[in-house]
Amino acid sequence: MTTETKPQALEGIRIVDVGHVLAGPMTSSLLSDFGAEVIHVENPETGDFIRELTGAAGQGRASRGYDIINRNKRNITLNMGKPKARELFHKLMTVSDAVTENFRPYVFPRWGHDWDTLHSINPRLIYCKLSGYGATGPRQHRRAYGRIAEAWGGWAYINGNEDGPALHSGYSWGDTLDSLWGATAIVGALFWRDVQGGGEGMLIDQGLVEPLFRAIEQQVIVYDQTGVNVKRFGTRHEATPYVDTCQTKDDRYFRFSAWTEDAIRNLLSALGLSQDSRFNTFEACAQRRDEFSQTAQAWFKQRTLAEAEETFEKHQAIGAPVMSGEDLFHDPHIKARDMLVSLPDPEGDEKPIVMQGIVPKFSETPGRVRNACHPLGADNEDVYCGLLGVSRDELADLMAEGVV
């Protein structure tokens, strides 16, 4: 069987995504790669703010960041605040397996979609509620975006230079990690419902700040046991001297890392330091961190990136270049692993839209990328008339009333 004809793990699963911007929409997008049918619900007047934020609306196609977040979906509009929308939305819930949203916790109940109501409409429905701080506790009503998760969850504190401020990156780490945890939770809830005798859906309550807090495994226990906070350490790592990032002769950056005896041996061998008693035991090297850094920096400064890569491969030492989007786009390994896909532009531009491929590679149920982000409301007729049995005249009325 070819990839095209093989089955997909989530074929026949329908997810309604009422998310906006990043964490919510990315959650369902990850599952769409593996065959789930995702319907993205947007406000008819404003659309998902991500369309504007990533530079599409009114600015030409400067940076279509929303395509990777919303690929494979069907896009419908629905003004959730209107009474008629409630009815339509509940109808949609009866034919769906899961719903995701990432508003503050009170928003869905205010629209009439509290868990008890949704559960009574469709007992098999899984509700993935991705709020900022979770749906309980004293901070539940506060707003949070990705950076707020990075701040609150403890990550910004351990990122950045030792003598500099707590630091955020240029990438939405907090949001996207939340979406990975959300998607994994939905798969778990489906497994329990359909395989483990659960029979029913459940409520998944996950705060944006929570996956990162959980992910930084060392932070709580190291403080609890030693009374010391894990702290930021720039290019290096507090727990070992054998991690650093250095600049090469041709002005690229290369990051190396060694955490086991084997890896340390290979690193020292690549850097020509196997016999150097200043650095060739963990204890000695830990005493001379700055000296080791300077020695490593000098080694890289004398070599091009290609030379450094070759030496590291020869000695089986662990390290990699710092890659930009541009570097990744041109990289032969990325291409060989099918990590780039090219899709036609649903808005008609001749230039195709390029984005990341499918991770991971399943031998029996390979994922697929079907489409880039559809225009606002492009699938209204398909979903309302085709799936929910609304007539074309009724749909026209709903659109005229601003409901759809």
Add this chain to the structure above:
Amino acid sequence: MPQPKQQIFEGVRVLDLVSRESGATIAGAYLADFGADVIKIDKPGEPGPALDAHYVKNGIDLQYKVKGRNKRHITLDLSKPQGVDLFHKLVADSDVVVENLGLGVMEGWGHDWETLRSLNPRLIFVRLSDYGQDGPYKNRRLDGFAGDAFAGFCQVDGERDATPVDSQMDMAGHVAGMWAAMSIGLALYWRDARGGVGQVVDMALYEPLYRLIQTNITPYTSSGKADMRYGNRRDNGIPWVDSHETKDGRHYSYSGATRATYRDTQLAMGMFRDPRFKDLPTAFVNREAFHDYAAAWTKERTIEEVDEAFFAFEGASAPCNNAEDLINDPHELAREHIVTVDDPDLGPVRMQGLVPKFSRTPGKVRWAGEQPGTRNAEVYGELLGLTAKELDELRAADVI
């Protein structure tokens, strides 16, 4: 009707061969948090002494207490003939094998996919490797910290025009581990709910993080502009997404990225009536003045005062916490995020609770990460019926 299972992955057995130092250990830990029987297999005599001095207490690797929690720890040398035999017996009785031993290592020991599949056609075999099972870099070496560089993360982490930095957590490893957990869930679902069979899952360590970085590929290919580092500011220099130091030496982050939160950010800092910032275009022109005002405003206030002001106007913002801030925080305590586990090595230890909250199947932290081989007698006795005498012989032969 049989009773529903109490936990999501109850009855699912996972053989976990992911090395202790890797952040990808979260794969087994996540599944075990929610009920899977995860058997972590260490090679006898490994790991050697814990090397990361800062995270060690009395020779105990503290971080592993979290990475290895809820897993049953056994030892087994998968390369010795007797070990091969024992491993194959375990495989026959398991649902999942997850490994990151390196390309060709499993094959070299007789644990290739064809053999494992013939023993158990329902097996899900997750191959987590440095660069994947094929491609021109397959013989290069990578771990999570170098993986952050290759995935494209370090390129956007650091101060403007300065060397790229990285965080102190194994991000690429963690994301790969969670991706493996999601993939295992998908493969189990297809196998058991859709009448499927077992399968192989091939994943490079850096690929999941590369896949998550939504700013990597499409913005570059559509605009031609390469991604870069901009410190706590955004690439276009907008000052309403930023972080500043408080009077008491802490840091506070706010994100006024939307029209509403931009206004709330201004209101919180009392700058709404200032004509230099009267609307977004004007504020953008005066962005350095905005930045300086915000930095000075924050510096005059304690973290509590700043947080209160932002809360009053519903700003999207938070203090940059460390463990000390979090461990006694009322919100974290209300969410049951700090749990205490009784550990034979350390006594009571505090660590993170369960994320997320599943209404029907809440999960449980049962024990902390164990020493290698802690459950040899239990696991080999229960699953393979081995006696104490047989275990002694295997131990003497360095098989377990």
